[in-house]
Amino acid sequence: xxxxxxxxxxxxxHLEVETPENVILDFEIAGMGSRLHAAIVDMLRIIxxxxxxxxxxxxxxxxxxxxxxxxILLIVAGVLGFxxxxxxxxxxxxxxxxxxxxxxxxxxxxxxHPVNLAAAAARNLLRxxxxxxxxxLADILLVVIHPKxxxxxxxxxxxxxxxxxxxxxVIPETAAPAEEDVGPPELDDAEFRILREFIERAPSLSxxxxxxxxDRLAQRFVERFHIQARTSFxxxxxxxxxxxxxxxxxxxxTRRGSGGIAERxxxxxxxxxxxxxxxxxxxxxxxxxxxxxxxxxxxxARYREVAADLARARTYRAxxxxxxQLERLVAAGHNALxxxxxxxxxxxxxxxxxxxxxxxLQAWRYVLVAIICFATPALAGYVLLRDRPELxxxxxPEGMLRRAxxxxxxxxxxxxxxxxxxxxxxxxxxxxxxxxxxxxFMCFAGGALLGIGALFLLAFNGLSIGATFGHFANLGxxxxxxxxxxxxxxxELFAICVxxxxxxMLGRSMIAPGQVSRGEMLVVNGRVxxxxxxxxxxxxxxxxxxxxxxxxxxxxxxxxxxLAGASLLVLFLYLLNGAWYLRKSGxxxxxxxxxxxxxxx
Numbered sequence: 001x002x003x004x005x006x007x008x009x010x011x012x013x014h015l016e017v018e019t020p021e022n023v024i025l026d027f028e029i030a031g032m033g034s035r036l037h038a039a040i041v042d043m044l045r046i047i048x049x050x051x052x053x054x055x056x057x058x059x060x061x062x063x064x065x066x067x068x069x070x071x072i073l074l075i076v077a078g079v080l081g082f083x084x085x086x087x088x089x090x091x092x093x094x095x096x097x098x099x100x101x102x103x104x105x106x107x108x109x110x111x112x113h114p115v116n117l118a119a120a121a122a123r124n125l126l127r128x129x130x131x132x133x134x135x136x137l138a139d140i141l142l143v144v145i146h147p148k149x150x151x152x153x154x155x156x157x158x159x160x161x162x163x164x165x166x167x168x169x170v171i172p173e174t175a176a177p178a179e180e181d182v183g184p185p186e187l188d189d190a191e192f193r194i195l196r197e198f199i200e201r202a203p204s205l206s207x208x209x210x211x212x213x214x215d216r217l218a219q220r221f222v223e224r225f226h227i228q229a230r231t232s233f234x235x236x237x238x239x240x241x242x243x244x245x246x247x248x249x250x251x252x253x254t255r256r257g258s259g260g261i262a263e264r265x266x267x268x269x270x271x272x273x274x275x276x277x278x279x280x281x282x283x284x285x286x287x288x289x290x291x292x293x294x295x296x297x298x299x300x301a302r303y304r305e306v307a308a309d310l311a312r313a314r315t316y317r318a319x320x321x322x323x324x325q326l327e328r329l330v331a332a333g334h335n336a337l338x339x340x341x342x343x344x345x346x347x348x349x350x351x352x353x354x355x356x357x358x359x360x361l362q363a364w365r366y367v368l369v370a371i372i373c374f375a376t377p378a379l380a381g382y383v384l385l386r387d388r389p390e391l392x393x394x395x396x397p398e399g400m401l402r403r404a405x406x407x408x409x410x411x412x413x414x415x416x417x418x419x420x421x422x423x424x425x426x427x428x429x430x431x432x433x434x435x436x437x438x439x440x441f442m443c444f445a446g447g448a449l450l451g452i453g454a455l456f457l458l459a460f461n462g463l464s465i466g467a468t469f470g471h472f473a474n475l476g477x478x479x480x481x482x483x484x485x486x487x488x489x490x491x492e493l494f495a496i497c498v499x500x501x502x503x504x505m506l507g508r509s510m511i512a513p514g515q516v517s518r519g520e521m522l523v524v525n526g527r528v529x530x531x532x533x534x535x536x537x538x539x540x541x542x543x544x545x546x547x548x549x550x551x552x553x554x555x556x557x558x559x560x561x562x563l564a565g566a567s568l569l570v571l572f573l574y575l576l577n578g579a580w581y582l583r584k585s586g587x588x589x590x591x592x593x594x595x596x597x598x599x600x601x
Contacts, residue, residue: 013149015160017112025112025331027162029149030105032140035161041099046085080434083124083441091120096164106164110148113335115159118351122530123153128445129453152448155519156506156526185246186224192243195221199240200321202233261316269309276302277329283336303333352534357578358585359531366501366508373458374497378466385470392471400468407477417484436492436540440499444506444533451507458500465493487560488546491567495539502529502536538574542567 013029089097095107095115107115107123115123129152130136139151148160187195198217202210214232221239229235279299282290291299310326360367385392392401403417410416439461446453472481505525513521546567 013147015110015148015162017110025327025334027108027112027160030103030161030163031149032143034103034105034163035143035149038097038099038103038105041102042085042097043099045098046081050081080437083127086124086127087117087120090115090124091117095120100161100164104164105161107159107161110158110160112331115157117348118527118530119157119159121533122157122526123159125441125530125533126151126153126156126445126448128441129448155522156448156529158523158526185243187221187243191221195236195240195243196319199237200319265309265312265316266318266322272302273306273309273325273329276306276333280329280332280336283332288336299333300337303330303337306330306333351531352538353574354577354581356531356535356538357574358581359528359578360498360535361575361578361582362528363501363505363532366505367498370454370458370497370501370504371494373455373500374462374493376462377459378462381463381466381468382470382473383466385467386473389471389474392467392474395467396464396471400471404472404475404477407472407475407480411477411480417481436495436544437537440496440533440536440540443496443499444503444529444536447500447503447506447529448510449507450510451504454500454503454507457503458497461496483557483560486557487563488543488567490564491539491546491571492543494571495536495543498532498539499536502532505529505532535574535578539571542570 013031015027015029017025017027086097090100090107093101096105100106107120109115109119130139143149143151148154150160154160185192195217198213205213210233211231214236217239218232218235222235225239225242227235227238227242229238276299279291279295279302283299288296288299306326306329310323310330313323313326381395385395392404407417439457443454443457446455446457469478469481472478506522506529509521509525510518516524546563
């Protein structure tokens with residue numbers, strides 16, 4: 001087994017992942033400073049994008065142009081843009097949002113694989129708890145004290161944030177061919193290391209600081225090289241190129257302490273690395289299927305060769321940029337050869353239509369508990385308002401009280417509980433779906449607070465709905481509001497309970513993980529919980545569409561009842577598809593944790 005390169009600082013945190021070729025990939029954990037830097041950049045971009053979109057909508061409206069599509073986009077961006085931005089950038093841009101790219105960090109899975117859509121969705125769903133200052137501070141504190149710098153979202157998704165060492169880190173001069181007749185090196189190893197480190201860091205220095213160091217190095221070494229240049233930095237660059245050529249030549253070993261092995265090794269192998277990088281980039285973008293039949297065995301052979309080169313580079317103490325490049329190349333080859341899933345439309349369809357409903361059935365105990373946590377306060381709220389009608393002024397919002405007061409007049413005028421203006425149904429449906437998905441995300445994320453947040457949101461929503469129906473019943477308007485919720489209510493409320501059940505699953509993983517560690521239980525149950533949230537989004541899309549186009553329309557009660565029956569049939573078939581998948585896969589019940597090997601008898 002090849003040891004990894006030594007950390008730059010004893011205070012750095014590292015994650016080591018061993019490949020099947022017994023080569024260790026060394027990832028440096030990103031610190032809080034770089035993560036805050038990335039978060040600030042990303043938040044500014046999100047806010048700026050929403051402001052620009054809002055200005056465009058305002059200008060188009062003021063000019064009398066139709067802006068329904070822009071209004072829909074503005075609603076989605078305002079409610080879900082935060083989650084969509086982070087999830088899809090991390091899933092589709094190799095774990096990097098623009099902020100992370102600026103800060104030089106990326107998200108990877110703790111196996112060393114790139115973050116996938118499911119993991120990105122899981123870690124960013126739990127960003128909802130950062131909307132509250134106390135939980136945000138707790139999440140920041142967890143990043144500081146956790147040995148791998150993980151926040152709650154990382155624990156659930158099985159991800160870490162690491163420093164990004166660009167694959168282009170090797171400076172162009174290191175790929176130059178060796179020179180055979182330039183003579184032995186002029187500098188010893190310590191002097192050459194000073195020169196090399198300056199050249200590597202020069203692009204990041206200010207012009208004043210770069211020129212100051214260049215002047216000192218030129219004065220120190222110019223007598224040994226007898227070369228000229230217009231500026232001190234150009235002179236030092238030429239010194240470095242000349243010394244590098246000498247260290248790659250056949251005379252490199254004639255000077256004691258001159259080294260040269262690493263430089264000759266890099267010069268000999270650089271072309272092979274570039275060729276493998278082109279293959280690895282293509283495999284990363286389009287999968288191994290993009291490689292021709294003759295290229296597949298060559299890719300595997302080159303991967304083993306690059307893995308061996310990484311071990312040699314560490315042995316020869318090659319420059320850090322060379323090691324970084326080789327680590328990235330080995331990681332790219334490892335991810336292409338050992339990837340555990342394919343990014344195809346068929347795979348997404350299988351997750352949404354089979355694995356998501358299967359997760360709901362797999363966690364049926366949690367769903368049942370969530371329904372009880374919702375229904376009990378709802379019944380209590382209904383009974384309390386029926387017994388004490390005067391409490392309506394204290395517990396119900398002003399808008400709901402006004403709607404109840406206007407109920408009798410609307411019935412007399414032949415109107416329903418709420419009717420949208422003609423042509424506004426798409427906008428209504430978008431707002432309803434976005435708002436309901438936001439509530440579901442909050443209910444799920446609340447489970448990360450030891451389950452307390454999910455319990456509170458379930459109970460609060462149940463109490464509010466029960467109190468509302470109790471108040472309308474006191475006014476003799478149960479049928480009035482019931483006609484409104486008939487089409488979508490059952491599906492919508494069940495979806496919220498499923499989201500709460502996913503949150504309760506996370507809370508139970510932290511409170512009572514059983515025979516496994518909390519981290520293992522969070523990862524295992526987190527995968528099930530994220531798929532449950534996927535099922536919630538599907539159900540809320542159906543319910544929101546019904547509410548936006550039917551419940552807010554002018555259709556009669558028979559039509560709404562028929563549509564409600566159709567939506568429940570869709571739910572039944574959806575869950576039935578999940579049951580078929582569970583029976584086929586033989587998945588264990590949620591909460592069982594990873595299987596433990598049994599001792600031999």
